[in-house]
Amino acid sequence: MSEITYRLPQKRSLVTELPGPRSRALAQRRAGCVAAGVKSAVPVYAADADGGFVVDLDGNSLLDLGAGIAVTSVGASDPRVRAAVAAQVEHFTHTCFMVTPYENYIEVAEALADLTPGDHEKRSVLFNSGAEAVENAVKVARLATGRDAVVAFDNAYHGRTNLTMALTAKNMPYKAHFGPFAPEVYRMPMSYPYRDPDGFTGEQAAARAIAAIEAQIGADQVAAIIIEPIQGEGGFIVPATGFLPTLREWARTNDVVFIADEVQTGFARTGSWFACDDEGIVPDIITMAKGIAGGMPLSAITGRADLLDRVHPGGLGGTYGGNPVACAAALAAFDTMRELDLPARARNIGTIIESRLRQLAERTDVVGDIRGRGAMMAVELVKPGTTRPNPELTGAVAARALEQGVIVLTCGTAGNVIRLLPPLVIDDAALADGLDVLCDAILTLGSAR
Ligand code: PLZ
Numbered sequence: 483m484s485e486i487t488y489r490l491p492q493k494r495s496l497v498t499e500l501p502g503p504r505s506r507a508l509a510q511r512r513a514g515c516v517a518a519g520v521k522s523a524v525p526v527y528a529a530d531a532d533g534g535f536v537v538d539l540d541g542n543s544l545l546d547l548g549a550g551i552a553v554t555s556v557g558a559s560d561p562r563v564r565a566a567v568a569a570q571v572e573h574f575t576h577t578c579f580m581v582t583p584y585e586n587y588i589e590v591a592e593a594l595a596d597l598t599p600g601d602h603e604k605r606s607v608l609f610n611s612g613a614e615a616v617e618n619a620v621k622v623a624r625l626a627t628g629r630d631a632v633v634a635f636d637n638a639y640h641g642r643t644n645l646t647m648a649l650t651a652k653n654m655p656y657k658a659h660f661g662p663f664a665p666e667v668y669r670m671p672m673s674y675p676y677r678d679p680d681g682f683t684g685e686q687a688a689a690r691a692i693a694a695i696e697a698q699i700g701a702d703q704v705a706a707i708i709i710e711p712i713q714g715e716g717g718f719i720v721p722a723t724g725f726l727p728t729l730r731e732w733a734r735t736n737d738v739v740f741i742a743d744e745v746q747t748g749f750a751r752t753g754s755w756f757a758c759d760d761e762g763i764v765p766d767i768i769t770m771a772k773g774i775a776g777g778m779p780l781s782a783i784t785g786r787a788d789l790l791d792r793v794h795p796g797g798l799g800g801t802y803g804g805n806p807v808a809c810a811a812a813l814a815a816f817d818t819m820r821e822l823d824l825p826a827r828a829r830n831i832g833t834i835i836e837s838r839l840r841q842l843a844e845r846t847d848v849v850g851d852i853r854g855r856g857a858m859m860a861v862e863l864v865k866p867g868t869t870r871p872n873p874e875l876t877g878a879v880a881a882r883a884l885e886q887g888v889i890v891l892t893c894g895t896a897g898n899v900i901r902l903l904p905p906l907v908i909d910d911a912a913l914a915d916g917l918d919v920l921c922d923a924i925l926t927l928g929s930a931r
Contacts, residue, residue, distance in 0.1 A: 502540025613641025
């Protein structure tokens with residue numbers, strides 16, 4: 483395992499108030515030209531980023547515990563990714579794989595066959611966004627099964643396009659007033675250990691979902707089950723052990739395509755290459771994006787050859803899907819993940835975060851639950867001494883952390899979860915510093931009620 487080298491200092495430093503004058507000026511320009519519907523979590527504008535830090539236009543250096551929503555796992559300017567992108571750009575930026583194909587698309591597909599769970603014969607298709615991957619996984623499942631119904635779960639997030647909005651569980655801000663939504667999407671109860679009855683097992687939670695599927699849809703009508711092995715936007719919900727394997731087995735028995743949406747969990751984030759690996763789940767199709775290409779827009783589906791190859795030639799594609807610059811970045815990002823053993827690094831980050839959060843939980847009654855896996859950890863905040871969600875405190879904590887130069891993201895259907903998704907190349911001292919800031923904010927604001 484080689485050492486991580488950084489281009490920028492890995493230290494918080496605030497030289498102006500936040501946002502500083504240059505960011506404020508840009509915010510004003512933005513208001514006159516960018517639609518109000520696009521919201522940013524942080525009011526500063528990026529000028530540079532590397533490792534675990536983002537430097538803004540005013541020269542403030544912010545610790546980034548969000549990695550652009552789990553994208554820059556190898557850091558925002560990984561040397562291998564930078565070199566690979568620069569080299570590809572010297573030759574061509576686009577030909578369209580559907581017109582004049584090129585080699586690095588094939589190399590990415592070979593790498594995905596190798597990295598994704600299962601050693602069966604696989605095929606891949608490359609796209610641009612997570613939502614597009616999800617849409618295409620469902621297209622393949624419907625064509626291959628000749629069935630219509632798609633099962634999604636409570637608290638799910640799968641995207642913002644019409645079909646993926648239908649699959650997504652949360653009304654605000656993702657769905658409200660954007661309907662009508664795609665039909666034949668059914669929502670089933672998820673396993674949510676913190677909120678399920680005490681002692682409710684993963685197998686019982688799966689039986690609850692399966693009974694509802696059979697009663698409401700009928701197994702022989704279901705084309706696919708789509709599930710995030712650890713739910714992301716919905717609150718970093720880790721289902722009870724046994725939930726995923728039971729569902730997966732039911733899908734196999736009933737010829738239902740099991741789609742694992744690993745857009746947020748994939749590529750070393752949870753301490754394995756994919757979160758499915760942790761319970762030995764082999765999905766029929768896996769959707770991937772985010773961490774796949776070191777920040778370049780790329781997504782993919784990889785699945786059983788016998789399913790994917792059912793689709794007629796020309797049935798899958800898109801102008802930009804598998805762009806050669808993005809493919810070059812992906813191959814470089816995979817090298818970095820292997821070279822720096824980022825799955826191991828993610829497990830290590832998880833241990834550091836969890837022990838710090840457990841210490842915090844002993845000193846306050848607003849921490850309802852601490853959960854996650856690897857470098858995908860979260861704390862669910864509640865009203866003091868209860869299990870009632872506390873979104874006000876959650877927002878205040880994220881704002882307080884930001885004032886001190888630490889970017890943390892929130893999530894959860896009730897908006898009461900602080901999630902930590904640091905770049906996997908984050909420096910240990912910087913991570914410890916960020917956790918101190920976060921825990922102080924929870925302690926101080928939590929006791930003020
Ligand atoms: N599937 C599991 O997490 C994207 C969304 C941020 P796209 N999550 C971040 C926002 O507010 O838009 C996501 C995901 C899972 C699918 C998607 C969709 O991926 O690349 O944003 O389309």
